[in-house]
Amino acid sequence: MRFDTGLRRQLLIGGALAAMLTMPALASAQEAAPGAAPEDVTGLSDIVVTATKRETSLQKTPISISVVNQEMIKDRHVQSLFDLADGGVPSLRVTTFEARQSALTIGIRGIVPLDANQPAREQGVGVYIDGVYLGRQHGLNAALFDTERVEVLKGPQGTLFGRNTEGGALSIVTKAPSGKFGGRFEGGFGNLGAYSGAAHVDLPEFHNFSVKVDAVKQYQGPTTKNPLEGQTGWGYYDRIGGRIAVRWQPFEGITNDFAFDKAKDKNSPFYSQLLAFNPYGCAAGPQSASPNCVLPGTNYTSLTGAVRPVPTGVVTNGKTLMRNADIGVVQQPSVDKTFGVTNNFKWKIAPELELRSITAWRGVNVEQWDNAGGAHRPPVYTPGSLFSRYSLANLRQRQFSQELQAVGSISNIDYVAGLFYFNERVSDDAATPSSNRWNADANGDGQPDVGADGLRYTINPAVFTSPFATIDRASAVRSRSYAVYGQATWHATDALHITAGGRYTKDKKHGDLLIAGGVNYQANPALGAARGYAPLDRTWNRFDPMVTVAYDLSTDVHVYAKYASGYRAGGASSRTINYLPFDPESVKSYEAGIKADFWDRRARFNLTGYIMDRKDSQVDINSFLYFGTSTFNNLETINLPGKAKIRGIEADLTVRPVEGLTLNASYAYTYTKLPLTPITYSVRNAAGVVTDSTTVNQQFYVVFTPRNAASGSIDYAVPVGSGDTTIRFHFDGNYAQATQTFDAYARKNDSSLVFNGRISLADINMGDGDQKLTVGVWGRNLFNTAYVYRRDPTQALPAGPTSTNVRTGSIANVLGEYGNFNMPRTYGVEATIKF
Template identity: 30%
Template sequence: MHAETMLHSADGCSLSPCKTRLTSLMGSSLLVLAIGTLLAGPAYAAEAGDAPPAAPDTKAASIEEIIVTAQFHSQKLQDTPIAITALTGASLEARSASSLASISDSAPSVVLRPASAAFGDSVVASIRGLGQGDFDPAMEPGVGIYIDDVYFPRLTGANLDLMDVDRVEVLRGPQGTLTGKNSEGGAIKFFSKAPSGDTDGYVSATYGSRHRINLSASADFKLAEGLFGRVSGAYADQDGYVNVYDYGCMNPSSGVPSTTGGTNCLKYKEGDVGYKAVRGILRYNPNERLDVTISGDYTKDQHHNAAQVLLYANNTNPNVQTSNGLPYDSRFICGPFCNYDTTGQSASTFVAGLIPALNGIPFQATSGSELSIYSSWGVSGKVLYNLTDAIKLTSITAYRSFENTFSVDNDLSPANVGFGANDVTDWSFSQELRLNAKINSITNLTVGGFVSDEKANYYALQDIRYVAAGPLPVEPLQFIQNDPIRTKSQAVYGNLDLQPTSALSINAGLRYTHDSKSYTFYRLELDGVTPNPFLPFNGLGDTFAKSRVDYRVAVNYRFSPEAMVYASVATGYKAGGVDPRPFNAAQVVGFGPENVTSYELGAKTDLLDRKLRLNLDVFYLDFKNAQLTLLSCPQFGGPGPCALPQNAGNAHSKGVEAEVLLRPVAGLQIDGSLSYQDWKWTCVNPQVVGLGAGACSSDPSVIDLISKMPPGMEQWKWNVGAQYEADLGKAGTLTPRFDISYQGSQIGNVLAAAAGSPSALYGQEGAYTLANARITWHDKAKGLSIALAVTNVFDKYYYTSKFDLTGAGAGAISGSPGRPREWAVTVKKSF
């Protein structure tokens, strides 16, 4: 069947109706834009020397301005020709957003979710279907994450606590010239509140469901004339919501040995929280010419594994049985909020299948920790120096380091299917130097350079006993890996801003980047010394090096103070590398960069006397050499484990996004967003789908073998929220708020799941709708507030991620259930 007729959205529409919907949405967008332009009034003066427009009405019901720095200088959000969602610290607090992943509810086409337990303390991040979900330091993220203009190179630890945040900017679409590599989907920029010497600050305390305790505080102070400091800290602790039971204790007749004893079979709970962080910022601003900021931060996150439950279990390989011979099957499925997770596997001997000479080789007992521990620290320095009134020099220097240790029982049972203990360490240094020059009244130029050097080490103990060809065992696979990865990047860039008239602006940027990466494989026996005989590439390595030029051109025209339209063309890419997880010599293969060219039309409007803000955009992506990770790849060396990144093919994608903010009367706010995206593979690499080497094929029978959209993409996504600040006179104000968000369905594995297969039945990530509510009281002086928040109001059961290992031969599918309904009371004192 042709690929078009097979494509379905989250709510079951086929591609043709979805195309009709998209066309209708695009038409509606253009109609609204035209109406908005007419409502906006007469056009701007056409010449640069004409008088500026009248200032907008600033009465209480109007929408305040948000200043962003997406183009290296301060601009109003509505003047920036980029699709941006900008959220202030106050608006995030009103939405009960506590971590970076929370902002995805409010941003169209953005997916930010905590990763499954198999990937440690990391996130899945994508924008417009382009991103990454693999924590391995050999893999590059497709969404650039920045903390106070410092690049955060990894997805591990990226689910940042929104501690003392000033604002978050989500830039949608490729940012290859403005932010550099690995921002093909877009970029997320986190900005802390900067010291000002105003001696402001706050203290906040929260208590809630499952003994939740959150404490946070911040203080701004003046040390001397022109010297300011700011210190902030956060503490979070909460019990988990998925019970981990001892299987032998719960099922004494099974014969599985119990490790708990007595009748208390509960070992611990997953999905708990244990977080501590502190940040200090020192700012020296003696005059208008010099501004120096030095910041440092430390984070410690210690908790049990992410919440997970077993959804499917079926493996007849005799090597994966429990220590007393029970097969791995559905008996180990515990329920919606429980599992039988273990922290190791028992000793046994290999039962041979295809190779009888291997019969009797011992499996050593392996073990790890039930805790996932992430610790990180970083320092950075930012110097802004005005050489003249027209020329400004900016230097940003940063160093970051982290370590994440965690263990994963892939089968969530006392069976011996697969177990891994992981330790990832990483340090990175970066330096950026930027020169901004106002050449004349209509021309601004930015030129700069960027270098980064990162060294990571991925240590792991892997105990994989399910390697088989069909029902027949192939080999025993226990090994230690200790792989160093070195990643370097150098770039130079330029960005030109022209404003030939007060209504017309032109922005053009160019960036040259050279990336290099080296990876060395160490595969040893569990003694940590002897090379593993089944993985014959110990000590071998590979190097990836590639140069790239990206560009961006944007034109925007302001019809009036109320309406601006823009058009842009931009490119971006994600660097390539080598497969970091080969399980045989044939899997030691590289993969090239993926790249995208984006065409975008947008409109930003402030209508109805600045009571209505409506921002719209439509985009078209030309995507090439998609990097997709195969979890089943017998075409690369035979049966068994697989986690092989390959360039899978090319695609075209188009979408529409809308954001609205309405303040019809003082105190009332209604906000929302909507996105729809259509994806179509134009060709697929035949080898990726098991058809042998060959050119990228547009044959529908080949394209149908791959999932209809990439991981991390949602066809439909929307949210709507409303709040009203009621004036209680001397008693202060009372503000209730209600939010509803819809997250579209996502695919499971890269390859299309056969109808009726376990992957099709249990491995796909379904759509879900969540509701949050909050009511906040402020005293009249706005110095004291008390808030009651309820998240997941209707107690919806849903999955944030799934991990399907059936294609690799493990016979297991697990899911990460989202947090159930929770309540919390927060008391905050500002000063």
């Protein structure tokens, strides 16, 4: 049975409202207990968040929010944002870009960018550190400093947070200087040669100045060894960073925070291994004879060529992570350098008004050296042929942002008003030399001969001497954004709260495709024009409204309904030959929720249902452009016609039945459906005239978004002795259903079920002062579960149409499906001294 959109909306919101209506009896029972203490030792404490630009209680804030606090960071051994990929927040999805661990893909509620690492392309979930928006996803996996909490704001945040928050926002809040001497030292070591250390020191206030210093070091050896001596393996990282924060409070009412941070992250990609040989049964002949060997967007009638055999020495393994690679390749660590200066100024002019200024300058420098694996790029054997594509890239980004805010309350109205300016410059270039060469086949057995060194291949010396001898592509872009926004909450009664707001944004982008397909368009403008290239010069205007109605059924039970919109800015793909622009995508969201504390605040239950309709979805398609004998694989970003449907339910339950024991369960259901889209392939002759074309309705998919995801945890603390010392136990499990990796392919990754744990002896008194010691052992992926989180079928399917025939596809380079496995089991011991 199929329901129309209106009926689906009524059913979803109606279901959430029905759940709300079951609570009044419970609320009345709670209110009828005279003299009950507002909170006892077993009760759940309030969580403070700043999602509305002011400090509010999580339970009374009418937004779907999850908070990763310090305790969760410690228990799950979260050292960087990538460690949240285990699914501790089910609706938050985190994964790495194939080429680098430090380039993260972050998604919420089905808004997941496939490749936001391009200079002129944006993310769909905004990441903020102390209120400062980070323009690029590069460097996001750098070590977290002294993080107080990570607020996961779900759904469009276009009014208060702005562009590129259509799926939500990730707000990282660090600890500010306290003005009192104290701090902590942390250290530990684990398997894979891992070790870590951190120092967080607060200095005493001096002449109204308070200073805090943070330093972090993290190292882990490779998860897959590189057979080539002296070269970096896969899955390795080496991070170091520091931060200095200064708080100046010249007199009451003014707080001025300055911060400078700098970090360096050396890392290598996770190993991409051959998972299956010719899994789709490709064979020469009529397409109908190989029904599964279908390249999306094509309409082949026949397949030509022959699938190559797997070369000797290449291992096929689709079950477990290979701890030793089959082919050694040249590889050095990629390096991400991040740095920035921030000033947060607050002036409480009057009880009704506080003025704020957030000024920031930040930068990222990236050197990418990605040779994810010799067994897939592609190892089909031709005597003397080059293989194993070495993906080299440089990126330089600088951004400046200025935000002014007025926050306050007048009578029964809370308000926020602001102005925002953002200026970003990004440039990149890339080269793709091949790192290996097959040996000759002297005996004619169709396999490379074994050389004197025992290998069937040699290293291409060019990757040592001049890896950037030929630049394949390069681009530069400047993005500017201006916004004015406001939001007000009217407390109509003690129980009824109505919020309305809006944000007007103007985006400008100017970009240049400097090099494409090895051709320098600055030196050859006529050739660029012949290929259809024009610089990017676009301006977009946008208004995002928001309305929320919230009602307090009791002091502990709150319900709300919300409408909001958001968008992701437009741009252009630097992977194209002509730099065609694409427009922003936008989303409208309808949400209803309930937040309830009950059982004398020993239990907390939050439920949200939402409907989102997305227009102009940005997706990638492969097209092939022909200019005489030159062929270019054009990765073009387009806006899909029609609406994408995203529907979901989120639920969180926390229970503290007895003192010391906390149980938590979270669940997220996310349904996504993108419209069928006609895709046309055309072929041209040497004169550039179209000789044939075919149009196919293609289905696209939302990537890295499981239909069902869940997480659960158990925490138990037992006092030891007469002091504050406790033994703490933590155990969590996280499940996610299989998802797509690429928006053009139906093929899915594996489902996952991962468990983590920690046991610690906490707060051991050391002497008569405040010094306390905590020691613990931890483990991630305790049962060493292996699953493919990124699966790529592109080299298991036919090539694109040739320049002469759009209905015939070649399988001459088909080998198989490759992919990346998750992190194996890691474990270690650590100690913390507080003083």
